[in-house]
Amino acid sequence: MNLENAQVQMRKGILEYCILQIISRGEVYASEILDELLNAKIMVVEGTLYPLLTRLKNAELLDYQWKESTSGPPRKYYILTEKGTSFLKGLDDTWIELAESVQSIIAKTQN
Amino acid sequence: MNLENAQVQMRKGILEYCILQIISRGEVYASEILDELLNAKIMVVEGTLYPLLTRLKNAELLDYQWKESTSGPPRKYYILTEKGTSFLKGLDDTWIELAESVQSIIAKTQN
DNA sequence: ACATAGTATCTTGCATAACAAAGTACTATC
C-alpha cells in the first residue's frame, strides 16, 4: 500500500466519467483519448483504456466507426449513443455530489 | 453497466482518503466511520470497510486499541500512525489535483 | 435462566476490472 497505488485508485473511479466527457465533444479515437487524459494528469495505459472502451461499447453507451488514416493503421472513431449521453448526464450529477461529499468530510476535519 | 454501478465505482477511489480523513480527527471505531460515510452520501458496506481497515492497519497507516463498551461488544478504536499522517497529506494533494483534472476536462467539454 | 434484539467485528466466495506485457497489423520511409 504505497502512495502511488492509492493515487491510482483514486483516479480509477472517475476514469469512465472523463472518457465519456471527452467522447461527448465529438468523435475521437483511442490514442487521442489517451493523450487527453495524460494531459489532464489522469494516468491511464492502453491495457486499461481499450478494454474499458469495449465495455462501454457493449453497454451501448458508445458506438464507433472505422476510418482510414493517412499515417498508419485505420482508427476506431467513437461517439456517444443517446443512451451514453443520458448516462453522462447522470455521472455529471454524481461527480458534483461526490466532490461535495469529500469536501464536507474535509471541512469537518479542519474544525 | 448501469448508472448505479458507475456511481459506486466513482466513490470507490476516494474511500481510502475519506476514511483516513475521518480517523485523523481522533480515535473512532468502524461503525462510527460507517455512519459518517453514509452521512456524507458515500455508500459503503461492512464487507468493504472492515477488510480495508485491516489492510490499512497491515500497511502501518493505522493502529488500534480495543476498548470496552457499555452498550455492546468491545470496539476497535483506530488512530492514524505517523506514517498514516504523512500518507494522508499526500492524498490531500492527490485529491486536489484530481478535482482539478476533472474540472479541466469538464471545462473543455463546455467550450 | 433463557430468548430476543441490538451492536460490533470478521470471514468466505464470487465477480469485476486494472495493469503489465506481449502480440497483431497497417503505413511510411530509407
Add this chain to the structure above:
DNA sequence: GATAGTACTTTGTTATGCAAGATACTATGT
C-alpha cells in the same frame, strides 16, 4: 524489404468490492 511509427487487441495476474453469513458481546423482557 527492413525499420520505425501508429493503433488496436489479448492474456494472465492481482487486487478488491461486495453480498451473505458467521461470531460474539450486552441489555432487556419474561
